[in-house]
Amino acid sequence: MTSLLGLASEQKFEWNVEVEKKFNEVFDNIDTDKNGKLTFDEVKDRVLTGVLRQMGQNPTDSEIKQYLDGIDRDGDGTVSKEEFREWIKELMTILKDPQKSLDLALQVMFKACDLDGNGKLSRKEFSKFLKERGFPLQNDEVRELFMAVDNDGDVTSLNKEELLSVMSAGRIGHN
Incomplete structure (x- = not known):
């Protein structure tokens, strides 16, 4: 399996001349x-709309903005090449570690x-x-689900750990 920058998934991630070249191509295309x-x-x-729509998702403008805000470290409303490079490096490191991948997925969700x-x-959210x-x-x-995974005594809301419990139990979308 090949990653965004053309690395086989079993390879150790190393930023080198070849990766920099592919990175520049991706950035320049966007x-x-x-x-x-x-x-x-x-x-x-x-990027987001096309890729996510191919995956069956339909991100809203606010979801896309929130995603970009996480990459835009200087807060200027744009993503510089350096910010994008650092994000790609972090992403590639996370993808090599299953626990970090799960943590990232939980954070995004x-x-x-x-x-x-x-x-x-909240239950409504x-x-x-x-x-x-x-x-x-x-x-x-939803009420039963919240009660089943409640760890903090607040059955009206979920925290991140409780959401992870829901996800890892396969309780969302499965009968």
């Missing part, structure tokens, strides 16, 4: 105005669900997230 910075529209049109950004998922992804649950099913 940077349509050739100003050395990736904008929301470039990423939306060239949690952020996507946590609409009000308070660090907890969780239900909306599942419904948008084709797994609608009835209110009583």
Whole structure:
């Protein structure tokens, strides 16, 4: 299996001349105005929307912006080549470690669900997230799920650890 930058998945990730060349090709392909910075529209049109739609996802503009904000370290509203390079390096390192991959997936899912950004998922947020992804649950099913994984005594919301419990038990979208 080959990664985004053309590395076989069993290879140890090392940033070298070949990877830098492929990285520059990827970045330059996304940077349509050739100003050395990736904008929301470039990423939306060239990467996230196309790739995610092929995977059966339909990201909203706010989800795409939230994703970009995580890469945009200087907060200028764009992703520089250096910011993108550092993100790719981190991503490649994470992909080599199953626990880090799971942690990243949990973090992304949690952020996507946590609409009000308070660090907890309400039943309403969780239900909306599942419904948008084709797994609608009835209110009583969500309530039972929250009660089953509750670790902190608050059965009205999930924290990240409780969400991980739901995911690892395969309780979402499986009968």
